[in-house]
Amino acid sequence: MKSTTDHQASAAIPASRAGGWRAVMFLVVVLAYLAATGYVAQSDLGLQNLVLVAAVFGILAISLDLVAGMLGLYSLGQGGFFGIGAYMTTILANDYGWNVFGLLVFVLVATGLVGVAVGAMSLRVSGLYFAITTFIFTLVLTVLATDMVDVTGGLQGWLGPAFPDFPGGLQWLGTPLVWCTMAGLFLSLTLVWNVRHSPFYPILLSIRDAEPFAEAAGVRTAAIKIGVFGVSAAMAGGAGWLFSFLGVVSPGQFDWSVSLNVLVMVLIGGINTTIGPVIGAMFVSMFPNVVNINPWLQEIVYGALSILAITLLPNGVVGIAKRVLAPLVGSLDPKTDIVAVDVATAAATLPAPSALATGSEIIVECRGIEFGYGLGPKVLRNVDLAVQRGHIHGLIGPNGSGKSTLANVISGRLTPHAGQVLVKGTRADGMPASSRSKLGLRRTFQAAQLVKELTLTQNVMVGLFDRVPRIVSRAALWPMLASGRRDLAAMHRRSAETLALVGAGEWTSRQVGDVPHGIEQLTQLASVCVAGPDVIVLDEPATGLSAKEVRHLATILANLKTQGVTMIIIEHQTRFLFPLCDRVTVLNAGEVILTGSADEVRADPVVRQVYLGE
Ligand SMILES: Nc1ncnc2c1ncn2[C@@H]1O[C@H](COP(=O)(O)OP(=O)(O)OP(=O)(O)O)[C@@H](O)[C@H]1O
Incomplete structure (x- = not known):
């Protein structure tokens, strides 16, 4: 993987005329x-x-x-x-x-x-x-x-x-x-x-x-x-x-x-x-x-x-x-559509994870997870989940079955009452969400969590926080430091490139508040891809997207998979999800009822009854 530091080193800003002015x-x-x-x-x-x-x-x-x-x-x-x-x-x-x-x-x-x-x-x-x-x-x-x-x-x-x-000489x-x-x-x-x-x-x-x-x-x-x-x-x-x-x-x-x-x-x-x-x-x-x-x-x-x-x-x-x-100052030329992605180019240039899939290594594992909100009933009961490196692992189940809760437990927003979460073999259940990103685990949200008044590029730059050294300690002097200007240019370029690779390249300088829902979803995805994560947890990424946008998203996710990125995808749209998945886990009322291939899940009579309503 080409590290961010390499990226920065190759991104020295030329002494531009704009800088001189x-x-x-x-x-x-x-x-x-x-x-x-x-x-x-x-x-x-x-x-x-x-x-x-x-x-x-x-x-x-x-x-x-x-x-x-x-x-x-x-x-x-x-x-x-x-x-x-x-x-x-x-x-x-x-x-x-x-x-x-x-x-x-x-x-x-x-x-x-x-x-x-x-x-x-x-x-x-x-x-x-x-x-x-x-x-x-x-x-x-x-x-x-x-x-x-x-x-x-x-x-x-x-x-x-x-x-x-003032001393004598300076009283003037x-x-x-x-x-x-x-x-x-x-x-x-x-x-x-x-x-x-x-x-x-x-x-x-x-x-x-x-x-x-x-x-x-x-x-x-x-x-x-x-x-x-x-x-x-x-x-x-x-x-x-x-x-x-x-x-x-x-x-x-x-x-x-x-x-x-x-x-x-x-x-x-x-x-x-x-x-x-x-x-x-x-x-x-x-x-x-x-x-x-x-x-x-x-x-x-x-x-x-x-x-x-x-x-x-x-x-x-x-x-x-x-x-x-x-x-x-002039206005930006607004575009209103996603941009078709050249699959081969995207696969070759999206930031890659730290290692490609090897054998059957389990990259994320949940063991006996128990969780309930406050004094309410348990929402997750003895949940086991094993996600293999390089796989796309689907998580499905009826409304309220605990899928988002499990995503929050894996990503660190919620701490389980019992059980263990392991990411790349490291116990992560006691870690705050911010520490899990250092393990290469990133996530997107069902309702896009972005800053509406910032541009798409600025939002994606947030995803580089722990990939660029001393952002906080240099902030007070940033534009005055050569290293600051160089790093900012590199972050900007890499964020814009990642947006382009997910198909939102025409929107980079638009504010999130001004773009349609589909572009928001792509921006979320770019903000996690920009860091070259090993694992991405996606919570209902296709919600609210048009059929064309869903197809586009499927292409992007397939590209990420060829790069070796592991994904856990929560989704109701099985027609979108199943063709992508290596494995699918079905949750019902907080319990795992089946893990198998998409075909096995589709054929299972219990799943057909509780989830597919047949
Ligand atoms: N913050 C919360 N406080 C209390 N209960 C909650 C909270 N969030 C979710 N729940 C409850 O936990 C259960 C599981 O919810 P969760 O959102 O994890 O299900 P889900 O499978 O993701 O549902 P959906 O497909 O509708 O998003 C539901 O009964 C829900 O009402």
């Missing part, structure tokens, strides 16, 4: 940013304060967008992390004389660790419950900050520390806090932009929208959620560190309304967009200064504008801008 654009943006920062740093205090507050809230909004936009974790705890950063800086600098830059490191680490602890809750609660839990976290911190008067100064708070001046640069804050904003934007342009981005979105898909591709979703939440909390703590230099630090500046306001900023600017949260932060923080009217009228106008923006612009200001600019 991108570098020039980046340089222009950086110079403009530096010029704007220099201008503000030498302006009057009024403008400086306006920009500083907007920039600090910009960082805070980016920190929320990182978890809400990319992971779907709507945190109302950002105000709490912000407050912890500001209080730590104020108290440790004023009372204990800590160096403020040393404090920055301390604050980032401390708030990051608190974030890891809070993020761990996301494994137990999600959606609204996660938002409420983080809201309570902020509420409790505000109460503590109000009541622990000796430490926090109570409702009055403390005056924050002074920010150090103006106010150092402006430079430092704008550097913080730039770093936060760069971090998010880099992640968005790395293969970690589709992985984050797959955790958000299709967690079982991510796990089946080898992604340790729990660790990633907790880690990213820690980074987000550290960013909010860093914003708090900056905020402490702006004046008084008191509970009112970090209460629950701040967390809600930050969410409003993200929604107005555009959730899951790099620049959107900063635009929202500018709008919200500058509004009272720009619209200088009676305070109560100002609140009403602000509230009305926010409601209008959130309801009328579901993707925020950035969403509108993208829609306006889309015609200028």
Whole structure:
């Protein structure tokens, strides 16, 4: 098998003209940013304060967008992390004389660790419950900050520390806090932009929208959620560190309304967009200064504008801008059909498994599997299954007989109550789904688990997660690393090639939300084939496909078999399944009633009675 690393090594990006233009654009943006920062740093205090507050809230909004936009974790705890950063800086600098830059490191680490602890809750609660839990976290911190008067100064708070001046020779640069804050904003934007342009981005979105898909591709979703939440909390703590230099630090500046306001900023600017949260932060923080009217009228106008923006612009200001600019960028030529596959080519070029079929080696084995949901009756009873390497093994049975449950037990979504699962001779029943992909076991789902807002290619790239080294650790710098650009190009190419080989090559840059069901199914298949698996478990792959699409799917699966890929296929459409199968196992009411060739199964009177209804 040609390994992914070989693939990457042969995929160095040529120094393209597009890359050169991108570098020039980046340089222009950086110079403009530096010029704007220099201008503000030498302006009057009024403008400086306006920009500083907007920039600090910009960082805070980016920190929320990182978890809400990319992971779907709507945190109302950002105000709490912000407050912890500001209080730590104020108290440790004023009372204990800590160096403020040393404090920055301390604050980032401390708030990051608190974030890891809070993020761990996301494994137990999600959606609204996660938002409420983080809201309570902020509420409790505000109460503590109000009541622990000796430490926090109570409702009055403390005056924050002074920010150090530039050394003598650099004083012409103006106010150092402006430079430092704008550097913080730039770093936060760069971090998010880099992640968005790395293969970690589709992985984050797959955790958000299709967690079982991510796990089946080898992604340790729990660790990633907790880690990213820690980074987000550290960013909010860093914003708090900056905020402490702006004046008084008191509970009112970090209460629950701040967390809600930050969410409003993200929604107005555009959730899951790099620049959107900063635009929202500018709008919200500058509004009272720009619209200088009676305070109560100002609140009403602000509230009305926010409601209008959130309801009328579901993707925020950035969403509108993208829609306006889309015609200028040009639209894709939509195709509406699968593409016939050249069987010989596909067989020769689909990523191959680690070994071709040898003898009668059993590659997946279930021994005495017992399983039931909660306190309900057993759904699987003493199930034995032996799948030979290189075979297509069908799994049939009436509705509710336990086929999908068995697929989930084999692939690791469910842990059996008794019995063993062995993959290539290794005990796998105690392993999480993400570890089984390392054994070469992949799966597809009955209802396609994909990320609708990503392209087909990006979805397929998720399947390469454990085939490319250090995707997570390189994500923050990805586009800046030569290895990152090379690996991304290789992943992109290999994903597009695999899509082409399953017959969806004309759709690679379309979003999953815009393609028909048949193409979704092929994308699922490509996302597992791209990794060159040894075994694929397919749960009702022909459901919802037209007759032509079913024939096409049968061709692809037959091709995979000639490559040596073992498949366990759950399917009701026996006319599609039986010609493909080497062996078929029939389940009824959670028990195996027969395993044999398709002809034996077809001829068995019990099977004809319970399943074929004869
Ligand atoms: N999450 C769940 N919680 C409780 N019971 C479940 C759950 N999932 C499935 N079941 C029950 O377990 C039994 C087996 O379901 P399963 O989906 O494995 O059957 P199946 O053979 O795949 O059915 P189908 O062909 O309709 O997909 C059914 O009685 C079903 O109602």
